[in-house]
Amino acid sequence: MSFVIYDLETSGLEPQWNVPLQAALIHTDQNLVPLGELSLRCRLPAHIVPAPAALLTTGIRPEQLEQSPLSSTEMLGIIAKALASWAPATVIGYNTIRFDEEVLRHAFFTHLLPPYATQVNGHRRADLLTMVRAVAMLEPAAITVPLGATEKPSFKLGDVCRSNGIALSEAEAHDALADTKATLALFRHLREVAPTTVATMLGLTDKGVANRMLASGEVMLLGGLSRLTPMVGVTPNPTVATSWATVDLTVDPAGYLDLAVEAIVGLFLQRGVRPIRTVKTNAQPILVAYEQGCHALQPDQRNLALYNERAAQIREHTGFRTNLAAALANRFTEREPSPYPEATLYGGGFLSNEDARACARWHASLWAERTAISAGFSDERLKAFANRLTLLEAPQSLSPTGWQKGQAWLRDRLTTQADVPWLTLPKALAEVATLRQTLPASDAARHGHLDAIERWLNKQTQFFQLAA
Template sequence: MNIVFYDFETTGRKKWFDQIIEVGAILVDGNLNEKDRIQLRCRIKPGVVPSAAALLINKTSVSSLLKESRSHYQMIEELRSKFLEWSPAIFVGWNSIKFDEDLLRQALFQNLRPPYLTNTHGNQRADIFPVAHAMSVFSPNSLVVPRKDDGKPSFKLDDIAPANGITDFEAHSAIGDVKATIEMAKLCREKAPTVWERARIAMDLNKIKETVQKEKFFCFFTFFFNKPQVYAGAYTGQNKRNEKEIALFDLKYDPEELFDSSVENLKKETTGTRRKIRTISINKFPILMEGKYAENNNKEYRDIGVAVLEERAQKVRENQNFHEKVGEALALQLEERIEEGAQKPKYLEERLYDGFASKRDEYLEDQFHEAKWDEKLGICSDIEDDRLRRYGKRMIFYESRDSLPPKVRKEVEEDIWMRARGIAEGDESKKPDELQSQFSKSMKELDDERESAFKENDQDKLDRLEEIDQFYIDLQKQYENLS
């Protein structure tokens, strides 16, 4: 099966509001040897307020943001075409599950394309960042984890790769980070084969379901304030409303104390630092090790002993009524989160996961892409999903604004302005100066970076910050003219 390593450079870390500005991806074979690659850059979209720190880190100038030959739409279309050409494949990154994936889905959705490219078309996902975490916990001699000035471990790619002898890459360029990620994957495969094999299981939903339900109990981990927290858990059901969220009973506790609990009380046991029921999302690449690793890495389980852990696990696994109640408790908890989220004002960009497009809207999306620019508005107006309808109008505005009637063009500009100034849907009655706008946040960040540059007497950095400062001023004036 093909394997695709990829990375994005972005305008910032706000995955709902920032955008991809550089793409790097390398297709490799099963032995991690390169077969093909793609490297793309694009212009910034109107309404995006870039982070000064991000532009400094990825060495992106304002002039390149404004003058790149490709638009964001054109770049994402090229990337989508290449990813589909390489499919089916395993798509791999560094912290990609929690960051790059959302940015990719957001970009596809905003361009009126199906967002779940990397886990449809026979594709699977993996992430070397949690693999490195697992190596540090379960195979510590296989990985050098550098320390920051405060003594805390650093898993940043530009720190951990050189610490392990990987230096032939340009950090914070998309293709450079891809090369480093491939080398980190090779390191794991060679030096921590047990972790690598468990990571391979985590790529496949069917295999991980089988593992969870077949093994007596297993070991899983989280990182909390840069410290690993290792647990021994036994399968105890799945969310009734989301089959990809499964429950694991923490075997440091006696399960019989909960077997007769009500659904409402079980719901309480799924929250808090000492919760007895923990959950994992099997579609987010959880690395589950054999149960023996919990005893090796956590004194509480070692003191309990493997015989008692196995006995507790057996009781949990056999109690189907308990599984049912736990599944209902998780479903109830999910319903409460959905209801709470529905009551909060949201920006359009935060509504990616508010539902799937209908078959009719998917058909209209295809028609939209096939039509000429002056024909797209009519198709866009027929789309039922208001998210897609608004994104369609924005896309016409970005790519061919003269194709929009003046009234519609004004509406789209104001739509972008509301988001850029920090006004969420449901808060339209509030004045912009009553909210902490993205502009003011960005200006504060710029001032902090400027103060640092003065202390370091870094004239090059000061010059770049001056360019960014002027860009912020010009951008703010542009939208203030609409008010």
């Protein structure tokens, strides 16, 4: 199987309300020899306010937000086509499953592209940060993890690369192509110095492997951020087959086996040691057999006999397993659904096959033909996204009334003083003021960058004030 290594630089940190501004993808063969490369930038969509902190981190200047040749829709379309043409592959990046993947999914969703493009057509997904953590736990002599400013291990891509002989300067970091090349180099390095752990982690990109391990009822080791914990799988979520409940076997089960469903739900939020943990089997968990990782446990935690005894207690307690399954299913039932379509990727249901095919036709058609296609969507979310994309990229296709409604929506979206979940122009200007107070006075370059961001935000605000 081939690999697709990628990185995104985004307009902000919250996936529902932001988009990639820069993307880089490198397609390699199974030996990590490059076969193809993409490096892309796009313009900022008009309805999104970039987070000033994100622009400071990535070094993107405000003028770059408007000068790129590609629109957001065009860039995302190129990425989607590349992922389809390079399938099947293991899609991998650094901290991608927790962040880049989420941004890409939501951006694909709001741009009428397949949201789960990294998990179809035979693709599997992996995260090199997770693999680095696994190597640090299981084969600590194979990799150097440096200490950060707080004297705690730093797993930042640049820090790990430089500590292991891979060039990635601070000036280069947060450029999508530089980060992607560094990720590829670090992946090569890990395969050389820790082949057993890397092979284990690549195997866990197949959710079936993790599902079978958890279903076995055997004592396993589950990796967190920095340590391994003896555990046993108990039950999958009745409504989400790739979410499993496991229990920490260092905790005496007598304290929770007889709890009611409501009390078990509370254990998921318990501070300190949580006896129950959920594992996403489609997110490459660090999950190994006890024998493979017991050497990494503290000496007083190497008690397989005790763990087998506790695992047997849990397996034999039918009532606990039943109540735990119910707790998983009911865990988020009280959450109010979001009134905003871009925040409903997970809560609003999967797209139908018919709508997915209509989205593909929408992208393959001329703007003049897209209105009729979008009118046929059965999913109201898709209609809202199609209307938005038409306003942002082909306003000439709208009727005068439609254009006026769109401009009123855009003005309210960007300038509202209401408590909304996305970043508005007033919120961004307040963030600039906060950042200015935290930046050292001697950092002239970043202060200058912040000044440019503030001027751009003020210019956008004045434009909409005049328009109103």
